[in-house]
Amino acid sequence: MNEQMQSIAASLDTFFENNADARREQIDAEPGFILYYIWTITDPDFIDQQLKMPFFRYSREEYELHLRSISQAGDKPEDLPGKLCKGCAVILYGDQVYTVAKSVAYRTRSVDTPQVEASIVGPLEAFVESMAVNLNLIRKHYQSPNLRIVKFEVGTLSHITGYMLYDSELADQAFVKRELQQIDNLNAKNAQAVSKVQQYLPKKRPLLFPRTVVTERPDRVSEALSKGKSAYLIETTPFASLAPINFHDFMASMDDSYMLPVYSYFLIALRYFALFATVVLPGAYVAFTAFNPEVFRVQLALSIAGSRAGLPYPAFLEVAFMMIMTELLVEASLRVPKTIGPAATTVGGLILGEAASQANLVSDIMIIVVASVAIANFVIPINTMSLTVRVLKYVLLFLGTIAGFFGLTVGIVLLVSYLFTMHDGKYSLVQSYTAPVKFNTGRAPKSPAGGGQA
Amino acid sequence: MNILFYIAMLTYYMINNALFNAPNVIARNYLHHGLTAIPIGLALAGINAWLLLSVYNRFPKWTMIEINRHLCGKFFGGAISASYAALMIIIGFFMFRGSLEVIIEFLMPDTPVWFLAILLITIPLFGLLHNDSTILYLVAFFTAIAFILMLIIFWLGFKEIDPVMLKGVAVHGWKPPTVQGISASLFVCGGYVGLAIWNPFFARTSLKATLLLFVSVGLVAMSCGTIIPLAVWGPWAIRNLNLIWVMTAETLSLDLFVMERGLFLIVPLLLITGYMGVLLYIYKGYRMLDLLLNKPKATRIIIGCVLAGYVVLALSVNELKVIIRYREQYMVVWAVLQNIVGILWYALAKRKERGVSAP
Numbered sequence: 043m044n045e046q047m048q049s050i051a052a053s054l055d056t057f058f059e060n061n062a063d064a065r066r067e068q069i070d071a072e073p074g075f076i077l078y079y080i081w082t083i084t085d086p087d088f089i090d091q092q093l094k095m096p097f098f099r100y101s102r103e104e105y106e107l108h109l110r111s112i113s114q115a116g117d118k119p120e121d122l123p124g125k126l127c128k129g130c131a132v133i134l135y136g137d138q139v140y141t142v143a144k145s146v147a148y149r150t151r152s153v154d155t156p157q158v159e160a161s162i163v164g165p166l167e168a169f170v171e172s173m174a175v176n177l178n179l180i181r182k183h184y185q186s187p188n189l190r191i192v193k194f195e196v197g198t199l200s201h202i203t204g205y206m207l208y209d210s211e212l213a214d215q216a217f218v219k220r221e222l223q224q225i226d227n228l229n230a231k232n233a234q235a236v237s238k239v240q241q242y243l244p245k246k247r248p249l250l251f252p253r254t255v256v257t258e259r260p261d262r263v264s265e266a267l268s269k270g271k272s273a274y275l276i277e278t279t280p281f282a283s284l285a286p287i288n289f290h291d292f293m294a295s296m297d298d299s300y301m302l303p304v305y306s307y308f309l310i311a312l313r314y315f316a317l318f319a320t321v322v323l324p325g326a327y328v329a330f331t332a333f334n335p336e337v338f339r340v341q342l343a344l345s346i347a348g349s350r351a352g353l354p355y356p357a358f359l360e361v362a363f364m365m366i367m368t369e370l371l372v373e374a375s376l377r378v379p380k381t382i383g384p385a386a387t388t389v390g391g392l393i394l395g396e397a398a399s400q401a402n403l404v405s406d407i408m409i410i411v412v413a414s415v416a417i418a419n420f421v422i423p424i425n426t427m428s429l430t431v432r433v434l435k436y437v438l439l440f441l442g443t444i445a446g447f448f449g450l451t452v453g454i455v456l457l458v459s460y461l462f463t464m465h466d467g468k469y470s471l472v473q474s475y476t477a478p479v480k481f482n483t484g485r486a487p488k489s490p491a492g493g494g495q496a
Numbered sequence: 497m498n499i500l501f502y503i504a505m506l507t508y509y510m511i512n513n514a515l516f517n518a519p520n521v522i523a524r525n526y527l528h529h530g531l532t533a534i535p536i537g538l539a540l541a542g543i544n545a546w547l548l549l550s551v552y553n554r555f556p557k558w559t560m561i562e563i564n565r566h567l568c569g570k571f572f573g574g575a576i577s578a579s580y581a582a583l584m585i586i587i588g589f590f591m592f593r594g595s596l597e598v599i600i601e602f603l604m605p606d607t608p609v610w611f612l613a614i615l616l617i618t619i620p621l622f623g624l625l626h627n628d629s630t631i632l633y634l635v636a637f638f639t640a641i642a643f644i645l646m647l648i649i650f651w652l653g654f655k656e657i658d659p660v661m662l663k664g665v666a667v668h669g670w671k672p673p674t675v676q677g678i679s680a681s682l683f684v685c686g687g688y689v690g691l692a693i694w695n696p697f698f699a700r701t702s703l704k705a706t707l708l709l710f711v712s713v714g715l716v717a718m719s720c721g722t723i724i725p726l727a728v729w730g731p732w733a734i735r736n737l738n739l740i741w742v743m744t745a746e747t748l749s750l751d752l753f754v755m756e757r758g759l760f761l762i763v764p765l766l767l768i769t770g771y772m773g774v775l776l777y778i779y780k781g782y783r784m785l786d787l788l789l790n791k792p793k794a795t796r797i798i799i800g801c802v803l804a805g806y807v808v809l810a811l812s813v814n815e816l817k818v819i820i821r822y823r824e825q826y827m828v829v830w831a832v833l834q835n836i837v838g839i840l841w842y843a844l845a846k847r848k849e850r851g852v853s854a855p
Contacts, residue, residue, distance in 0.1 A: 339754060447603055447763075456618060459619070460625070462630045463625045
């Protein structure tokens with residue numbers, strides 16, 4: 043070994059000092075063969091059969107040829123620790139440094155059924171935390187030669203590998219280029235999930251409405267690619283993010299395209315109704331019971347008033363109490379171990395529903411409203427939008443509480459208005475992807491003469 | 497941009513003004529001044545639209561500001577543009593105060609007006625987040641809802657018509673109209689004024705579609721909007737009403753599952769058109785000032801002051817009759833300016849064209 047190799051070996055030894063799962067194996071002293079790898083993220087069979095055993099079987103020239111065929115040479119010494127952390131084996135052999143990427147073996151689960159986006163008649167495969175498996179699934183669903191896959195890295199500290207996918211014929215190249223630029227400029231220290239990455243991609247971080255659809259279904263990615271959208275995935279997460287999107291993407295399930303038109307349109311209409319109901323109902327309950335009961339026909343108004351007769355506090359407290367309890371129940375059912383989850387929700391549901399009503403803490407109608415809101419909330423197929431809607435209803439509840447029906451309508455108009463202002467580049471959240479937005483024509487020219495005339 | 501958005505913009509104006517502006521002016525005096533205002537206003541609107549669209553289509557990439565500068569010169573053109581911006585802001589206030597009046601009277605009688613005014617002002621304030629295209633999408637969205645509500649209201653209104661009153665309308669409604677009546681019916685079709693901002697989005701705007709819309713939606717909405725309340729209330733009772741359609745809807749009986757008062761069908765319609773009206777007029781005023789001054793920050797400050805002024809003025813001007821009277825006068829001023837500008841533009845554009853084509 044020459045001096046340069048010895049200094050590389052010394053620096054790798056230093057790097058290995060406090061890494062308990064790192065291995066340094068000196069296979070032969072002459073001409074010098076040291077093997078470095080991190081055993082927890084490498085394949086032991088590969089290390090034995092492809093790196094160690096051939097050394098004893100082949101001649102020196104043959105082994106060099108073998109190493110060249112499975113590795114790459116010429117990595118800078120300062121890049122070697124990073125390569126080791128990505129599961130590569132580093133070999134110092136003679137006067138050469140070889141980096142073997144094929145040794146990487148991240149543990150992952152096998153392909154499973156979708157956990158978040160269930161389907162009745164569609165494929166039952168979902169992404170896993172392995173890029174090789176995920177890309178395999180996408181390539182299986184989208185076998186077009188125009189599919190392009192661009193590799194990138196996110197996280198200034200975590201250095202997670204990701205891929206952007208798009209159809210070179212259908213996608214808006216300017217949009218793809220801009221997305222890749224934004225990914226390059228991404229300044230997140232530790233990006234573990236695609237949902238986190240998508241927050242940092244737009245110039246202004248979205249506050250309320252997500253800017254991309256996050257999906258675990260390869261068929262949805264395939265569908266998006268065929269519509270000219272781009273998808274990006276990162277190594278550590280079983281989700282893909284799709285952009286650009288419009289609002290309807292949040293309300294569309296993959297089953298819509300698999301089912302007969304009438305049935306799928308019916309379901310879409312049902313989902314929009316559920317969206318409206320879940321956002322508006324809590325605010326409407328307060329507005330119509332506390333401020334404007336005259337909106338309802340007399341029998342219904344009396345029935346609601348009768349139901350609330352024994353309650354010791356105003357309607358907005360009743361709604362707020364029940365809504366927060368329901369949120370706690372939903373959150374608890376997500377976090378508790380699956381074995382006790384059903385028990386927790388049953389007990390919680392019984393207490394909230396039956397006992398609270400009997401104790402005259404909430405009215406019967408309120409329980410119906412809260413149950414409807416909760417059920418309607420879960421009808422929204424994309425989880426990120428479902429979470430947004432969970433928050434939105436409190437905005438309208440607040441406005442309904444302070445200004446009744448008037449506040450409620452102002453809230454609805456403001457929400458819709460805000461939704462209409464959202465856009466990702468030239469693609470608005472409420473417009474068709476195939477009809478990009480035309481933006482302001484700009485400032486008035488200083489001189490009237492010029493190109494305005496036909 | 498799709499012509500549907502232009503149609504939506506015009507339809508919004510028609511619904512809003514045919515139900516909440518024109519009936520007040522025409523219906524209260526129909527025995528003296530006649531329903532003839534409707535066809536005359538419509539014809540004038542058609543001529544004015546033809547004059548303006550022919551100029552707008554000649555400069556498809558320009559807004560009204562640039563066209564004014566080009567045709568009328570920097571100062572005179574600037575003055576016309578500024579007066580349009582001012583008119584937008586003024587009518588915005590009438591919409592604002594009108595909507596507030598309904599809210600105070602029918603929804604929140606015990607709540608302080610300043611609080612309601614501040615809450616209402618958030619809608620045009622949010623409008624400043626929009627751009628020219630997104631606001632058109634927003635208007636189209638709410639116009640679709642308003643259109644459906646309008647059809648339901650008209651359907652219910654027809655059922656309440658008193659044949660004796662209708663006969664009276666048919667007999668007495670055809671006498672020479674007043675300028676106010678003509679202006680009000682011209683105002684109903686005045687949605688094409690939006691081209692002052694959106695001309696680059698719609699050019700070349702179809703005159704045929706515009707006129708067709710005047711006749712199909714404008715004439716129907718205006719006729720139904722005026723005749724139904726007249727035929728429900730009669731000539732004497734209607735003179736004492738300020739919010740004609742709101743009071744007419746209150747007489748409608750309906751059996752709509754959870755509702756039994758027509759009032760609560762018209763209130764959402766009125767709120768939607770009111771909100772969109774304030775938003776649209778303020779946005780147009782804002783954009784015209786923005787294009788005129790070319791100083792975004794200054795324009796935003798001006799609009800902020802205007803909105804604050806709306807709240808203050810809403811507290812001091814609280815007599816609905818006074819607001820309606822001012823709005824009538826506003827519509828006359830608007831109609832006169834609109835027609836003068838139409839003729840002026842057309843003549844100047846022709847002259848320029850001859851000058852360019854001359855050897």
